[in-house]
Amino acid sequence: MPRATSDRFSRAHQPSAKPKASSESNTSGSGVHNPIFNTERFGQHILKNPQTAQSIVDTANLRPTDKVLEVGPGTGNLTVRILEKAKHVTAVEMDPRMAAELTKRVQGKPEQRKLEIMIGDFVKATLPYFDVCISNTPYQISSPLVFRLLSHRPLFRTAILMFQREFALRLVARPGTELWSRLSANVQLYAKVDLVMNVSKNNFRPPPKVESSVIRLVPRDPPPPVEFGEFDGLLRIVFGRKNKTVHANFQAKGVTEMLESNWRTWASVNNVMIEDGMNMKKKVEEVLQETGFSESRPAKMDIDDLLKLLSAFHDVGIHFA
Structure with a gap:
């Protein structure tokens, strides 16, 4: 079985989950409630389009020796494709039910030995060594995830990250443009960032209210000597x-x-x-x-x-x- 650990994490940055009235919980017409997993609790939207998932993994240019960190694997639509190309995958998942679903998905297969699942809060996790990070990022940890990655040592080779489109565009904004900001300057000091692809909200289950984009982030090596x-x-x-x-x-x-x-x-x-x-x-x-x-x-x-x-x-x- 993939190893699943949870005792080192907390959910401090997540809003508490409150029971909903039965009439509300049974409503799916809004397109934001997932009847299987309570994805809105963790700000997650499961990537369902296999072509998009494959394009994201292909963009990472994975090597057979790579150790990959995946943030927010959900039910594993990206994970299974990463496992085909990488040596090892550590998947950090907040929702224990999704972690269980991912575990079942690889159980009894050769990929089972290559996967470790860490259940808990990525922002507070003790991260292992990794060469590449791939993430279908829960919206509420977008900024903490970027800066957590940039502060990680040793430096990783590249990160392929999916974000809400406006956030992604702020990461790649240039001086003199409307979206150039404190976030843009902070990130671009420590990494090269470029836009890889746009992803329609129809690629997700449940579909979010906003569009998404994928960016490539490559840390500057050596990092600039600026605190x-x-x-x-x-x-x-x-x-x-x-x-x-x-x-x-x-x-x-x-x-x-x-x-x-x-x-x-x-x-x-x-x-x-x-x-x-x-x-x-x-x-x-x-x-x-x-x-x-x-x-x-x-x-x-x-x-x-x-x-x-x-x-x-x-x-x-x-x-x-």
């Missing part, structure tokens, strides 16, 4: 209102106080004498003027611009995490 907390801390400020100027975003309520607190901590740790009457607002304005980004708008700044700004702040002891 995520620092880069994201800067982005939180400048993308607070991405169509306003950088200077205006640094004038937002609480920003100066936060930077001054961080600066005092940095000065203490590095044995830097704290200046009498230090004016953080003036220090910030000097950096913005010297870098030439004071009147820039984050919606049009690329990653190199953001890194130059972060480096200039660090040079004068201003930190964001």
Whole structure:
């Protein structure tokens, strides 16, 4: 039998499941209730189109030696195709009933020895080594999944991930476009991301209310020597209102106080004498003027611009995490 483990996980990030009235539970005309598995509880939609499933697996370019991490296998429509090409698959599934269905699907077959099922919350899981990640991602863990993968060590080779289309388009957005955002910049600093295919909602059971897309994510190797907390801390400020100027975003309520607190901590740790009457607002304005980004708008700044700004702040002891 595939090994199934559940004691290391929790469902803390999931909404509690409340019993529904019988009249509601028997209604399927809305197209969002799965009569076999309570998929809406976990934000899952089972991929039913075999051609789409095969295209996703083919895109991963799996090797016979690959160990694959699959997130949200559901009943295994992707899993069985991955098992045909990979050495081993670890499937992380939140719903024990779906895990049981997947177990039955490979029971007594050669693929049984190649599959391990982990029942629980992917975001909190202790992940094994893997070469490739493939995921039909439950909507509510889209962002946590991406950043969990990017922080995983050792680096994996590639990830083929299905998301709600708007989220996928934000991942691949370019500076100056409407969807360029803090998410876009954070992800693209640490990985190359490209759109692989669009997937109609009719490919799923139950069909979601939105369309989906598949992206390919390849970690930059070696990763850039930039602490995520620092880069994201800067982005939180400048993308607070991405169509306003950088200077205006640094004038937002609480920003100066936060930077001054961080600066005092940095000065203490590095044995830097704290200046009498230090004016953080003036220090910030000097950096913005010297870098030439004071009147820039984050919606049009690329990653190199953001890194130059972060480096200039660090040079004068201003930190964001």
